[in-house]
Amino acid sequence: MNSSLDAPAATGARASSGAHASSGARVAPGARTANGPAAAPRTETPRKGTFSSLRIRNYRLFATGQMVSNTGTWMQRIAQDWLVLSLTGSSAAVGITTALQFLPMLLFGLYGGVIADRFAKRKLLLLTQSAMGLTGLALAALTLTGHVQVWHVYLVAFLLGLVTVVDNPARQAFVSEMVGQDELRNAVSLNSANFQSARLIGPAVAGVLITAFGSGWAFLLNGLSFVAPVAGLLMMRTAELHKVDRVPRSKGQLREGLRYVSGRPDLIWPIVLVGFIGTFGFNFPIWLTAFVYHVFHQGAGTYALFNGLMAAGSLIGALLAARRGSSRLRLLVGAALLFGLLEVTAALAPSFWVFAALLAPIGMVGLTINVTANSSVQMATDPLMRGRVMSLFMMVFMGGTPLGAPIVGWVTDAFGARIGFLAGGLISMAAAALIGLILARVGGLRLKIDLRPGHPHVRFVPRVPGSTRSEEQELAPAA
Structure with missing residues (x-):
């Protein structure tokens, strides 16, 4: 008897052999399958050290460079949101900025995956990381010279989104080339820990810079921070990378990727779930700026504090995820339910400190959703399909923001920050419950x-x- 909810992610090798929804499910001793007696029960994947993938030199270079650039990225995010709010006084304008940054992923995300599968990922990343640094420098020049207008921020956000279309799937798929299949889950978790560690440092530095000197210096430091990942990529030993055959140019590669995912319930439903969560539950730039500005009547330092608290929780969640031996869909569904419940609770929080205290667990559970879905999908995917599948994953997760952010921003402006946050939490809970029931039905289970x-x-x-x-x-x- 197979279980979709309880199944660990299938390996890429099994996926390429045509594994379907129940691949990798544990089978009870003595149980029978449609093809006869079941095989021996699967043993749990042994736990590795929390930082085991850092033993690999190429991945250490990659992680170090990403730590520096991620810190700069978080500085720019805080400065960008606060600059737009200062220029317009509107949560909807913050939502539009966020939407424009993720709109290219919605429009062109799948093509980014085709490019990532077709070309050498290290070379692609050298181009995309350099381009992302230039966008930060351009915004810094506009801000420091006093010529910045809100449409400039919108344009830079859109250009950054265009680069991200290729950067995201290439970066996600490149991890397996650096560490191999055995260390993939650990490396994915450490990538998230890396990102969240930077999220602790970046907002704190940005809060000080914005208060003391203005947003322009945060943009400048972000642009310069991309020197680190470019240097790390150049220093890698290419002979030590795990060889992955590149997909030759041919017609129908995009459709082939969509057919591959559509025939795999263990891929399609986790992607749908993170789509709902990303579209309606991850609009924190809108909600946190609204709570700081309109509910608690504080400044940029408080906004940086709130982001830091969420980052602390996310970092804990990432380190816990790095120690897990497998990814189970029941963990993904349970975390999504809890995430929605915590958002509802925070929306109704009666005081500043109660609201602040809830941000760390929201960050921890939100990160658990991200890592569990990401690693489950990657490990269940044929390596030749990984770029296209991960581009679909990122398109749905991030590309839903252009649809959700303006709606959430309008609701927040029209009905208040609490109602906007509450709506996001309720939608996340409903999506988790529905998809959990679908996965249970696919696996032949009942509650x-x-x-x-x-x-x-x-x-x-x-x-x-x-x-x-x-x-x-x-x-x-x-x-």
Whole structure:
């Protein structure tokens, strides 16, 4: 009996052999499948050290460069949001800026995946990282000379989004070339830890710079920070990279990637879930600026503090994820439910400090969603398809922002910050519940509630009548 909710992510090798929704599911001892007796139960993937992938020199260079540039990126994000709010006084304008930055991913994201599969990823990253640095320098020049207008910020945000269309899938897929399949999950988690560590430093530095000198210096430092990843890529030993065959140019590669995902419930439904979460639940630039500016009547330093608290929680979540031996879809669904509940609670928080205290757990659970979905999808995908599949993943996760951010910004302006945050949380909860039920149905499971003392109270069990107790225990999520 196979379980979609309880299944670890299939490996790329199994995926290329035509694995489907239930690939990699644990099977109860003695259970039978449609093709006869089941194989021996899968053993859990042994846990690795939290920082095991950093033993690889190429990945250390990559991670170091990304740490520097990610810090600059977070400085620019804080400065950009605050600059737009200062110029316009509108949460909707912040939402438009965010939407424009992610609009290219929605429009062209799948083509970025085709490019990432077709060309050498290291060379692509040298181009994209250099271009991202130039956008920061351009915005710095406009701001420091006093000529910046809100349309300049909109334009730079859109140009940055165009570069990201190629940078994101290339960077995601390049991780496996640096570390190999065995260390992939650990490296994905450490990438998130890296990003969130920078999120602790960047907003704090940006808050000081904005308060003391203005936003322009934050943009300048971000532009210069991209020297680090470019240097790291140039210093890599290309002979030590894991060889991945590049996909030759041919017609229908985009459609081929979409067909591949559409036939795999273990890929399509996690992608749909992160799409809902990314579109409606991750609009923190809008909500946090609105709470700081309109609810608590504070300044840029408080906005940086709120981002730092979320980053601290996210960093903890990333380090915990790095220690896990496998990615299970039940963890993804459970984290999405909890994420929505925490957002609803924060929206109703009665005081400044209660709201602030909830930001760290929101960051931790949000990061768990991101890492679990990302690593599950990558590990279940054929390497030749990985660029296209990850571009679809990023297009849905980030590309939904141009649709959600203006709507969320309008709701926040019209009805207040609390209603906007509350709506995002409720939508996230509803999406998690619905997709959890779909995955359970695909896996042939049903929800069982047992209120007897000493028994797991909520779990999924096989739909097939007469299943044994051992089958139920094997398939059930941990209580």
